[in-house]
Amino acid sequence: MGITFTIIAGLTIAAAVAAMTLRNLIHCALAVAVTFAGLAAAYLQLDAQFVGFAQILVYIGAVSILIVFAVLLTRGGEPSQEKVFSAASVTGIGVTLAVLGVLTWAITKSAVIQRDLPPQPEATVKQIGDALMTKYVLPLEVIGLLLTAALIGAVIIAMRDDVAADVRRRNKNSPGASVAENPPPHVGGYNN
Amino acid sequence: MINGLDQIFVTLKYWLVGQLANVLPASLLPLVSVLLSLVPILVVFPALFAITTVLERKGLGRIQNRYGPNRVGPFGFLQFAADGIKAIIKEDVVPRAADKVIHFLAPVVLVVPAFLVYSVLPVGRNMVAMDIDAGLLFFFAVGAASELAVFMAGWSSRNKYSLLGAMRAVAQMVSYEIPLILSTVTVVMIVGSLSTVDIVAKQSGYHAIGLPNWFVFTPWGFAGFILFLISANAEANRSPFDMPEGESEIIAGYFIEYSGFKFALFFLAEYLGLFAVSGLAITLFLGGWHAPLAALEFIPSWVWFFAKLLGLIGLFIWTRGTLPRLRVDQLMNFAWKFMLPMALINLLAAACWHLIGAGATRWIVCTLLVVGFYVLLGRGLMAGKKLAKRVYRYAN
Amino acid sequence: MTPLAGYLILSAFLFAIGLAGALTRRNAIIVLIGIELMLNAANLNFIAFWRFGEHPEALTGIMFVIFSIGVAAAEAAVGLALIIAIYRHYKTTNLDEVDSMKG
Numbered sequence: 001m002g003i004t005f006t007i008i009a010g011l012t013i014a015a016a017v018a019a020m021t022l023r024n025l026i027h028c029a030l031a032v033a034v035t036f037a038g039l040a041a042a043y044l045q046l047d048a049q050f051v052g053f054a055q056i057l058v059y060i061g062a063v064s065i066l067i068v069f070a071v072l073l074t075r076g077g078e079p080s081q082e083k084v085f086s087a088a089s090v091t092g093i094g095v096t097l098a099v100l101g102v103l104t105w106a107i108t109k110s111a112v113i114q115r116d117l118p119p120q121p122e123a124t125v126k127q128i129g130d131a132l133m134t135k136y137v138l139p140l141e142v143i144g145l146l147l148t149a150a151l152i153g154a155v156i157i158a159m160r161d162d163v164a165a166d167v168r169r170r171n172k173n174s175p176g177a178s179v180a181e182n183p184p185p186h187v188g189g190y191n192n
Numbered sequence: 193m194i195n196g197l198d199q200i201f202v203t204l205k206y207w208l209v210g211q212l213a214n215v216l217p218a219s220l221l222p223l224v225s226v227l228l229s230l231v232p233i234l235v236v237f238p239a240l241f242a243i244t245t246v247l248e249r250k251g252l253g254r255i256q257n258r259y260g261p262n263r264v265g266p267f268g269f270l271q272f273a274a275d276g277i278k279a280i281i282k283e284d285v286v287p288r289a290a291d292k293v294i295h296f297l298a299p300v301v302l303v304v305p306a307f308l309v310y311s312v313l314p315v316g317r318n319m320v321a322m323d324i325d326a327g328l329l330f331f332f333a334v335g336a337a338s339e340l341a342v343f344m345a346g347w348s349s350r351n352k353y354s355l356l357g358a359m360r361a362v363a364q365m366v367s368y369e370i371p372l373i374l375s376t377v378t379v380v381m382i383v384g385s386l387s388t389v390d391i392v393a394k395q396s397g398y399h400a401i402g403l404p405n406w407f408v409f410t411p412w413g414f415a416g417f418i419l420f421l422i423s424a425n426a427e428a429n430r431s432p433f434d435m436p437e438g439e440s441e442i443i444a445g446y447f448i449e450y451s452g453f454k455f456a457l458f459f460l461a462e463y464l465g466l467f468a469v470s471g472l473a474i475t476l477f478l479g480g481w482h483a484p485l486a487a488l489e490f491i492p493s494w495v496w497f498f499a500k501l502l503g504l505i506g507l508f509i510w511t512r513g514t515l516p517r518l519r520v521d522q523l524m525n526f527a528w529k530f531m532l533p534m535a536l537i538n539l540l541a542a543a544c545w546h547l548i549g550a551g552a553t554r555w556i557v558c559t560l561l562v563v564g565f566y567v568l569l570g571r572g573l574m575a576g577k578k579l580a581k582r583v584y585r586y587a588n
Numbered sequence: 589m590t591p592l593a594g595y596l597i598l599s600a601f602l603f604a605i606g607l608a609g610a611l612t613r614r615n616a617i618i619v620l621i622g623i624e625l626m627l628n629a630a631n632l633n634f635i636a637f638w639r640f641g642e643h644p645e646a647l648t649g650i651m652f653v654i655f656s657i658g659v660a661a662a663e664a665a666v667g668l669a670l671i672i673a674i675y676r677h678y679k680t681t682n683l684d685e686v687d688s689m690k691g
Binding site: 053 | 334336347385
Binding site: 005009013016017019021025028029032035036039043046047048051055058059063066067070071073074084086087089092093095096097099100107113115117118122123127128131132136146147150151153155157160 | 590591592593594595596597598600601602603604605606607608609611612613614615617618620621622624625628631632635636638639640641644645647649650651653654655657658659660661662663664665666668669670671672673675676681683684
């Protein structure tokens, strides 16, 4: 256990609390990036190297940037003056404390936590690759399909109405026209 | 004796650890060993950065038919000292409306990943700081973490130009990350391991005609190398992809509001990133620290690594001085419509190479695949544009 | 406190913090961040049990977490696209004001 775990745990919880309570949305997004980094350190501490690096690559390298872009595209850069917590926060906090209480009670009362640390398992990338290609090949293909659907869905949902109408009109008129001949109107940057 | 020169740094490190074992308690020894591996990285690569700034300015100057800096020191080679002293003693101006904490943290968050990625690059035989199982994944993960720092720098300055520059820089880095990683996936597929040490070891030995076994001398490797270099150029925000920081367009983009030492840190991080991806290109495609000819193997391995690194840096300086800057939409089109399909075709070509056995067939098939799709894609993408010879009109 | 209990309690706290944020904050993006935190807490739980479990060579914990990271990233992308679309219509990301069914 020792001091590394305490530092990692302290940093992660402090960053998570900051992410959920700060008023400025960009500060929240950066605090949650620190939380992800703390979790990646925890995975490395638990000898799950591939998962730790994948966590850094996906969460800090992509999801954090996605959140930040969404904050900017919805004009969240300037902190608003209205109240941060909604009217129903008391019930929310109550539910949270109840959940936390039940989880901690279950953990402390369980017999499973008395286990010692087993010897370091061998989770090389080659073994993960072999498992993905033999035992877990169906989930792998399905997640490919899911990611494609999410990609196309996100683009279509967030498309501006005039751009969407333009695409529909173009497809109705000439279904074989190439994009090169009818370039879409210039999509503005983040100014909508 | 030859082997001794090759392994001189390794033996030096073990000797030092042995000496310190008499002095320090045993629990501190792993830490000391790790520190001894890291200190050379912290010394050598910033020194290389200093030399490169001078070389780049003189090289660019000569390409543009002028002298570079030639006042400070013999032929101007102490210019980096003058630049360093200037950066340190300049006043650190922070805008009043800036977000102070993030403004301060952004250069730090940018420089730390830039240094971290060097720990998986094998600089010589047995000379890698961290031989981890998923070395390549570590490199790309830590590299991706630096994009957030770019955004932090641009947003915290509360300046429309810097925010615009930061958004463009992040969009560019995210777009070019995909061809970068896909072109390395071909190498991983052929080698069967993500560890950089294994990748270099797989490129040892020589063909029948004396050509080394490097991956750049295969059709898919050559295409992958070119794709990797172009993506690395874009990832490092260097010309011709330096729209986010083009000095004539957006006045230094996301680091407009930084002065003095923080600006020097951004500069350092950019060049360190460039050296790191060049080092990775050498590891993946150019055979790492291997010598190009069997007769030249007496030269130490780390000399070969740095020679190849200097060659690639020269190539980057050359492209910077020669090619004009790409516009933002041209840059994004290039990434998504050309580089990504080419990287996927390259993956297919590498798979064919591996499945067809050794012999002349696979050379022909893979070369046809890569070159054929390159021509088809180029023709297809240029079909709609009306390209003509440029006509000049002069004022009367 | 044993090592496994330490990781499990850290995961429980992260889950509770994410839940608190998702239930109490008004801004839709913070709610999404809370959901991501909850998913991450569950991932930590999986890896902790994989490490301390009986058959780590079956790699079940690692596989689950890899797929969970992939699904969470896809869900974050679609969720944020939805928030942008809602913002474009209602001109606000305040969840208390997005309360009518008619578009």
